[in-house]
Amino acid sequence: QSALTQPASVSGSPGQSITISCTGTSSDIGAYKFVSWYQQHPGKAPKLMIFDVSNRPSGVSYRFSGSKSGNTASLTISGLQAEDEADYYCSSHTSTSTLGIFGGGTKLTVL
Amino acid sequence: DVELVESGGALVQPGGSLRLSCIASGFTFSNYNMNWVRQAPGKGLQWVSYISSAGTVHYADSVRGRFTISRDNTEDSLYLQMNSLRAEDTAIYYCARGVNKNYAGWHFDYWGQGTLVPVSS
Numbered sequence: 001q002s003a004l005t006q007p008a009s010v011s012g013s014p015g016q017s018i019t020i021s022c023t024g025t026s027s028d029i030g031a032y033k034f035v036s037w038y039q040q041h042p043g044k045a046p047k048l049m050i051f052d053v054s055n056r057p058s059g060v061s062y063r064f065s066g067s068k069s070g071n072t073a074s075l076t077i078s079g080l081q082a083e084d085e086a087d088y089y090c091s092s093h094t095s096t097s098t099l100g101i102f103g104g105g106t107k108l109t110v111l
Numbered sequence: 112d113v114e115l116v117e118s119g120g121a122l123v124q125p126g127g128s129l130r131l132s133c134i135a136s137g138f139t140f141s142n143y144n145m146n147w148v149r150q151a152p153g154k155g156l157q158w159v160s161y162i163s164s165a166g167t168v169h170y171a172d173s174v175r176g177r178f179t180i181s182r183d184n185t186e187d188s189l190y191l192q193m194n195s196l197r198a199e200d201t202a203i204y205y206c207a208r209g210v211n212k213n214y215a216g217w218h219f220d221y222w223g224q225g226t227l228v229p230v231s232s
Binding site for chain 1: 146148155156157158161169171172175205216217218219220221222223224225
């Protein structure tokens with residue numbers, strides 16, 4: 001199964017807001033509320049930022065928010081900070097033989 | 112605090128085998144589904160395998176028939192037996208905690224630091 005589709009890169013200036021999209025199909029994002037987002041800094045393990053489409057784990061900044069419409073999920077980061085510069089991955093449960101799937105990743109650059 | 116520590120990564124030749132381990136601490140291991148996720152050098156994340164708290168297993172198409180996931184709830188440990196390894200299996204392998212057995216969901220809330228598996232002759 002192909003990966004979920006994310007833009008390769010996005011950028012924004014400090015204080016601005018950016019949105020990263022994640023497009024799947026009716027077998028994954030469109031079928032379940034189980035979309036999650038991960039932040040990964042170079043050389044580090046991924047960190048869960050959003051789960052079940054729009055829920056933030058304890059300790060994750062309110063500046064991170066998630067949503068979903070049809071087969072597309074989105075991660076919005078408001079009030080961009082230099083520390084937000086990282087790779088971001090979406091993930092979804094899927095009804096296919098492959099239980100779960102990730103997006104290809106989006107590199108966020110804070111200008 | 113929740114901690115996941117992987118081990119077992121090593122250079123292996125194509126066609127070879129390797130067993131990865133992940134020792135968990137800081138939570139009731141037997142109550143959680145567990146996963147292996149890998150990342151090839153410079154590439155994105157790929158889910159590899161899942162085992163429920165009760166032992167139900169699932170695999171990505173690319174590893175099914177070659178990899179076997181297992182767990183030992185008495186030792187708070189997760190394993191991945193990898194056979195017939197290929198160059199394309201080269202990656203950092205992460206142990207990742209899934210959801211509690213009483214919860215319907217799909218996400219990975221804690222990750223280990225990863226263990227590198229290079230497959231090369």
